[in-house]
Amino acid sequence: MTTYLLRRFALGLCVLIVSMLLLFVLIYAVPGDPAAIALGPRASEAQKAFFREQMGLDQPLAMQAASFLWNLLHGDFGTDILSQRPVADLVFAALPRTVTLAVVGVIWAAAIGTPLGIWAALRPNTFIDWLIGVISTSVVALPAFLMAIYALILFAVMLNWFPAIGAGEPGDLLDQLHHLALPAFAIGVAWVGYIARLVRVSMLETLAQPHVRTYRSFGVSDLRIALRYVLPIAVVPVISVLGVGIGNLLSGAVLVEVVFSRPGLGSLAYDAVLSRNFPVLLGAVVVTTGLYVLANFLADALIAYLDPRLAEKG
């Protein structure tokens, strides 16, 4: 298993480096002069040139890319071209908020979706199975931002149960949880349906295995079979999908953070794109990519732990 994990780790590193280089090239291919945007229309050509020189934007692209990677290796993410603050400060201030949002979104989605999937699998082709199927499929199609909007209207504006914007006061955990509730709900709701469908299919496949029939013949109850012997196997593809799904959740976080004015990585990247604040954009995207790679690696590790046969196959 160690070899398997090392191989996965190396692969993750390669993905990170290649994606960073690709992103660098793509980001700088976006039209729009960062100097002109940062300084505004009244800046003279000399002022813009001075600014480009200060920010290293006058260097050839390859030089900028090399410099970016070298600085990154030394923990230097560059400088925000607007506020002149270190990008690392901005990114790592936003990071915990986005990670919390994504993780809480996944956790509550899994907490609801998994039992629903199990329930549907234990009652196949019944009204319950049909009802769960309809609800699951319906919510899967709902974009996170749309859920965010309806959640805002209902729970923030009409009922005044939750705040509409912000992330809460630092150091006040209850306040932060209060501010987290609606965004986490919005970002996770589609995953409830997705996870329920996945668990159901996976459970049904596993329930059809010969060893399950053996358990039944020994008189083991359906619920015990499902939870003790079937679920650990059936949940493997779900974990695998969740690993990839973290990427989707992070991209979904962009709009949810914009709608809730929540200062996370998504809204940081969104603002940076609009203002062509490339150092901040790169910093946000690099960290997001790193999170994505890390989530996949953790999913691989968990799968290897749950089903060692997969690790042996490589």
Added chain:
Amino acid sequence: MTEFRLTRRQALQRAGGGGVALALGSLAGTGAVFAQENTTLRIRNDRDIERLDPATRGGWYDETVMFAIFSGLVRYAPGDDWTWELDAASSIDDSDPLHIGFELRPGLLFSDDHGEMTAEDVKFSYERFADPEVNAVYASDWAALDHVEVTGTYTGIIHLKEAFAPLFTSTLPHASGLILSKAAMEASGTKSFATEVPACSGPYMLDEWRPREVIRLVRNPGWTGPEPYYDRIEILPIGDVTSAETAFAAGDIDCTQIAVNSIPSYEGGRSDLVVKPALGYAWLGMNVENPKLSDLTVRRAIQHAVNVKQIVDATFGGAVDQAHGLVPPPLPGARDEVLYGYDPERARELLAEAGVQGLSLSLTFGTSPDLLIVAQVLQVQLAAVGIDLTIRQMDSNTMVAEAQHPTDHQNIELIIEPFTTAPDPSWVTEWFTCDQIGDWNFQRTCSEEWDARNDEALTISDPEARAARYVALQDELEETGAYVFLYHGVNAWVSKPSVNAAYSADAQWALLRDFTAG
């Protein structure tokens, strides 16, 4: 419960707006039921702060904060007129346009123990605009400055090289007239700053800034001018206007700017609605270097083909008036009528005269949903005279990059890029000079003579003569055929009834130090 009203256009615009489509305008305001803490004001800023240095500041989002934490000799008075009032100065002598005398109020202290404000600070603050190391983006505001003479601890004279009409309209009362602490700047060891303010000179000072989350202002204990009402102001950077309206409806903020198409939803409601004519200008520009538009007759035909009133009514439903020029009322030089108005018959004649048949053009503009409606109405109007219009809507910065590109600018045919301006007509016309080709003059019209007379307008002291000059300058731009003036827009704000809000004459800025409890 609140009354919910949503027009079809609002629904479409919000849905088309990219996701934050929300039917909240009609909900907002009446939901502001939280008890108001009279000592804390929570207000939205549409962007986060970027640079608070008067010489290198970003835009209105910075200036809103700057006007609260710095003082100038004079400042814009809140209300409906563009007038100024004394701020840090106890008196101003403007009887001689080349030598402006001033006297500071004694006892105004900078924050963080940087001492009392003196005439030396005024000299430092204004003369630094010419320092190349400051790299002042707003250097042109003080281009006419010769030097500031310090005649006493609190007194001095601003000596100008030549008369400069915008001095009391868009320099001294504006952010370029704000006063920094010379001692604090020297102690900081930097020539300019971004968000780490060395010392504040206004009624408030920066207490905390959590980027993209909150800017918290508290009273400046050294301020001895008129006491502001609120102990604390929390400014929340909320980029999306619909999210801001939602936050207002939920009671999370006390005051916010709203979208123009949300105005009807707040009319007659419990919230205080303020709508003021904006200092903005939107026009349909034609790239005269594009072969399809190089013929003046064709451009003139397009001017006659456009029914501006219909466009403005369709887009804003009566909330906005049509423009008759670039300079927005009530600034001197605002025009009452256009030279080449709507006349589709004449448009068809001119196209025939030019020998043009089946003309196909593109219209490029940014992501504003309002502009999409403008474009769609234009499409219909131009089709009526035989011109096929293709819509090219794109990210504004991408559009500007294309329009400024040495070769790609050829892709631009018709273009709309609304601008906002300061309360002086010189800020409006400066973008249409020959020097601005390749920068912000997307029409690429050029006349050295026009440029010279535009420069000269800066020095005309007589208000009537100056207004007449700007009218003439706009007439000449319209004569080029490259401009169809569309609208100036409005700025609309809502605040809870418990808040007495204060804005500049165009409501571009919330004047935070003038807010009181309602």
